[in-house]
Amino acid sequence: MKIIVFLSISLLLLMIGCNSEESKTTGPNNDLVNLSxxxxxxxxxxxxxxxSCHMIGASYANQSGLILTADVSYGQLMNRVPSNVTAAEDGLSLVGDEGYASLPKSFLWEKINANDMDHFYQDHPEYGAIMPLGDDFLTNGELEFxxxxxxxxxxxAGQVADVELLTNEARYTPTPFEALTVPKSGYQFHIEPFTVGPGMDREIFIYEKLDNDAPLYVNRVEIAMQSGSHHFLIYQFNNGLSSFLYPPEGVMEKPFTLSPTLILPI
Incomplete structure (x- = not known):
């Protein structure tokens, strides 16, 4: 199907960071052997x-409906239907109590198992992003535990896994980001690097002017994004919009500051 693009394309990018390296310790300590x-x-x-993301009042906790602080985390996880509609329709629970049969039906496991990232994004694109967000995934020892x-x-209650597993601090390392080759025909847009603080999320809207005199017919879109980013959207402006209302070209904007009447999804 051919898509006609007039005048401009704008980009929306969401990146979120949940981990804080400053607060994270490494390896097990001797006191753990006495804990369940x-x-x-x-x-x-x-x-x-x-x-840092899954606590009362945090934006991501509000979105996911999941609190992981010590006072409520177990009840929040066990035999709960995920707030993710697709995962719920697929029959998953956050964590089940059926033993081996629960693992392939665990939405928690799907979300944290970074080593199976290709399966996660290719087979379940509606499930959101691997957790924790960013590149600081759980270690192989933590995942095995x-x-x-x-x-x-x-x-x-009780001990069913050896704390020595936590000494394995290797973790999945995503392929380094590489920019796409400039196409022989068409247009390439690039978003400059920007920061996302621990426990924060950030949405970016950028207006790029094409200066085309006639409609463009688009039959292919190729996208490359840094690991941890998602929700890449392309819009065109309403044809009846006066040019003086356009946002500044190439300037990062917050999407919610723009009126929805100004843009149309492609």
Whole structure:
């Protein structure tokens, strides 16, 4: 199908960072051997890597409906239907208590298993992003510890995984970002680097003027984005919009400051 693009294209990019390296410790300590497996998950994984986003009042907690602070996290996870509509329709729960049968039906596991990232994004694009957001994924030891806990029925009490697993601090490393080759015909747009603070999200809207005298017929769009980014949208301006109302060219704007009557999705 051919798409006609008039006058301009604007870009929306969302990037989110949940981890804070400053607050994260490394490896297990001797006190962990006296804790239940879930207490270890809470103190060494949720508290270190997740609660900056998944705490009461945080924007991402409001969006996902998931709180991972110690007072409520277990009840928030167990046998709950995900707020993600597609995951719910697929029959997933956040964490089940059926042992081995629960792992492939766990939305939590789908979301944190960075080593299976290709499957996640190719087979389940509606599931959102791998967690924690950014490139500081859970370590292989943390993932194995959680996997064994789920396969043991995800108990709140008792020890079902060895804390020595946490000494494996290797983690999935995404392929470094590389800009696309400039096309022989067509247009290429580039968004300059920008920062996203720990526990924050940021949406970017950029207006780029094409200066085309006639409609352009687009039959292919190729996109490359930094790991941790998603929601790439392309719009054209309403043909009846006066040019003096256009936002500044090439300047990063907040999308919600623009009237929805000014733009039309392509």
């Amino acid at each position: 497996t879930y207490e270890v998950i809470q103190t060494e994984i949720w508290d270190q890597s997740c609660i 959680i996997r064994q806990w789920i396969e043991a029925g995800a108990p709140e």
